[in-house]
Amino acid sequence: MEKINRKVTKANGDLVSFSNEKLIKSLKKAGASNDTIAIILSKVKKEYYSKMDTKDIFKIAFSLLKNMQTPVAGKYKLKKAIQELGPSGYPFERYIGEILKHRGLQVRVGIIVQGECVKHEVDVVAKKGDKHYMVECKFHSNSKTTCHVKTPLYIHSRFLDIERAWRKQFGDESMFQEGWLVTNTRFSEDATQYGTCVGLKMVSWDFPEEGNLRELIETSGLHPITCLTTLTKKQKQKLLKKFIVLCRDICQNEQLLTEVGVPQAATQQVMKEATAICEVTP
Amino acid sequence: MEKINRKVTKANGDLVSFSNEKLIKSLKKAGASNDTIAIILSKVKKEYYSKMDTKDIFKIAFSLLKNMQTPVAGKYKLKKAIQELGPSGYPFERYIGEILKHRGLQVRVGIIVQGECVKHEVDVVAKKGDKHYMVECKFHSNSKTTCHVKTPLYIHSRFLDIERAWRKQFGDESMFQEGWLVTNTRFSEDATQYGTCVGLKMVSWDFPEEGNLRELIETSGLHPITCLTTLTKKQKQKLLKKFIVLCRDICQNEQLLTEVGVPQAATQQVMKEATAICEVTP
Numbered sequence: 293m294e295k296i297n298r299k300v301t302k303a304n305g306d307l308v309s310f311s312n313e314k315l316i317k318s319l320k321k322a323g324a325s326n327d328t329i330a331i332i333l334s335k336v337k338k339e340y341y342s343k344m345d346t347k348d349i350f351k352i353a354f355s356l357l358k359n360m361q362t363p364v365a366g367k368y369k370l371k372k373a374i375q376e377l378g379p380s381g382y383p384f385e386r387y388i389g390e391i392l393k394h395r396g397l398q399v400r401v402g403i404i405v406q407g408e409c410v411k412h413e414v415d416v417v418a419k420k421g422d423k424h425y426m427v428e429c430k431f432h433s434n435s436k437t438t439c440h441v442k443t444p445l446y447i448h449s450r451f452l453d454i455e456r457a458w459r460k461q462f463g464d465e466s467m468f469q470e471g472w473l474v475t476n477t478r479f480s481e482d483a484t485q486y487g488t489c490v491g492l493k494m495v496s497w498d499f500p501e502e503g504n505l506r507e508l509i510e511t512s513g514l515h516p517i518t519c520l521t522t523l524t525k526k527q528k529q530k531l532l533k534k535f536i537v538l539c540r541d542i543c544q545n546e547q548l549l550t551e552v553g554v555p556q557a558a559t560q561q562v563m564k565e566a567t568a569i570c571e572v573t574p
Numbered sequence: 575m576e577k578i579n580r581k582v583t584k585a586n587g588d589l590v591s592f593s594n595e596k597l598i599k600s601l602k603k604a605g606a607s608n609d610t611i612a613i614i615l616s617k618v619k620k621e622y623y624s625k626m627d628t629k630d631i632f633k634i635a636f637s638l639l640k641n642m643q644t645p646v647a648g649k650y651k652l653k654k655a656i657q658e659l660g661p662s663g664y665p666f667e668r669y670i671g672e673i674l675k676h677r678g679l680q681v682r683v684g685i686i687v688q689g690e691c692v693k694h695e696v697d698v699v700a701k702k703g704d705k706h707y708m709v710e711c712k713f714h715s716n717s718k719t720t721c722h723v724k725t726p727l728y729i730h731s732r733f734l735d736i737e738r739a740w741r742k743q744f745g746d747e748s749m750f751q752e753g754w755l756v757t758n759t760r761f762s763e764d765a766t767q768y769g770t771c772v773g774l775k776m777v778s779w780d781f782p783e784e785g786n787l788r789e790l791i792e793t794s795g796l797h798p799i800t801c802l803t804t805l806t807k808k809q810k811q812k813l814l815k816k817f818i819v820l821c822r823d824i825c826q827n828e829q830l831l832t833e834v835g836v837p838q839a840a841t842q843q844v845m846k847e848a849t850a851i852c853e854v855t856p
Contacts, residue, residue: 409767409771409772410767410768411764445732446731449728449731449772482692482693485692489690
């Protein structure tokens with residue numbers, strides 16, 4: 293395969309050498325064949341311009357993938373698909389809830405928890421045995437939005453307030469195992485440093501190296517409905533409003549498509565894509 | 575004096591009975607004579623319309639005051655003057671710093687303090703003896719903006735992080751006396767509840783009943799330059815950029831006016847107003 297040796301602009305504005313390996317790895321991970329990858333690399337090289345955004349490289353790759361291998365394209369646009377869970381943060385909370393369920397936790401989404409001082413709305417409260425995990429989800433529609441240090445600072449106070457209330461109620465054996473802060477974009481450096489230092493589990497798109505959001509999604513195989521290239525934006529929004537966030541839910545209930553106005557003629561195509569995405573081994 | 579018995583709309587949108595006493599009290603506090611107050615009340619009654627904003631009543635009162643008693647008008651528009659310290663939050667921080675200095679504290683504004691986990695920018699660090707006060711200033715240009723619970727939550731974590739670092743460095747005798755959170759608008763109910771519960775001193779325009787921001791300013795007599803009706807908005811902004819926030823500084827240094835382009839002919843008028851505002855007993 294041909295190599296691309298150029299400078300590209302990352303989502304955060306940094307100018308870096310383009311990583312041939314990363315593009316190949318991500319295409320392979322999504323299930324693209326070697327032939328498809330070779331075609332994509334050659335096309336990207338041809339269309340390259342100085343300091344091109346990695347986002348634009350992704351667009352070229354995606355539009356080719358979409359024509360060649362539809363279910364693979366759906367998986368490849370994962371990061372973008374997560375952004376499309378917006379504009380509100382609720383579908384993302386629900387989506388994170390589903391991922392935790394898949395890992396064997398009992399999950400409640402968007403519940404009010406009484407702290408020692410005030411009540412707090414916690415995005416996801418998960419439970420395994422008598423251990424509780426509180427998960428705050430910071431969703432951003434814009435991939436460039438950074439989650440700054442103020443977020444883990446206020447989340448930590450919130451968790452401390454709840455922990456104090458629980459200790460009073462249940463005694464010193466801590467019911468509260470761990471606080472998580474999950475974002476679909478990235479943390480600022482001091483956000484990661486502070487959160488890690490006070491014992492929050494910090495999860496962003498690509499942090500930490502093991503167990504980051506991308507990996508959590510890929511290993512669960514729970515792809516969001518926004519991955520589907522055969523649905524319109526409006527149809528996806530209607531599904532999200534019904535709290536349907538997973539491709540799996542479509543696979544299990546074709547009726548949902550009719551409910552959000554997908555024409556009968558198009559239904560089979562959507563079902564085919566959804567099933568293929570769910571079947572691509574994680 | 576005539577009474578006004580009508581419903582009015584407060585800055586936060588609440589519909590309440592108009593308080594005759596409050597208007598009279600605020601006008602008296604600013605130094606308005608009984609005659610002036612009577613004229614203002616009669617004019618407000620004449621121009622009243624259903625569910626009128628208190629802001630509009632204030633406008634009528636202010637425009638009359640301005641014509642009748644200039645220095646009094648300058649003091650009366652105090653809340654608005656504080657809002658005009660924007661758009662950035664820096665002049666407000668500096669202003670709060672001046673008020674604390676006036677109360678006998680040593681003050682440093684906008685400094686970086688190393689916490690246990692990360693470095694923090696603290697708006698005002700004040701000192702009296704070996705006791706330290708950390709003050710966070712939340713400035714809002716819009717009087718309707720509320721300071722929500724997330725703010726005292728993150729401020730509390732920030733202070734805890736700094737306290738832990740200080741304990742490590744100086745031992746257990748706490749150097750850190752108290753954290754303050756000062757806003758020029760208002761706190762939400764749970765913000766006040768949480769902040770008070772964790773031991774933050776919460777100060778807003780009219781909270782607590784004793785020692786609120788309005789009172790802190792009035793008892794210090796340190797009126798901001800934005801009170802001056804004889805300066806243009808542009809001239810005020812130029813002064814703020816030079817870190818000049820107090821009328822007192824103008825009284826002590828007429829040269830400042832020339833530096834921000836006040837024409838020679840207008841200087842005496844500004845000096846007269848500034849001096850009168852500083853002289854009106856708090």
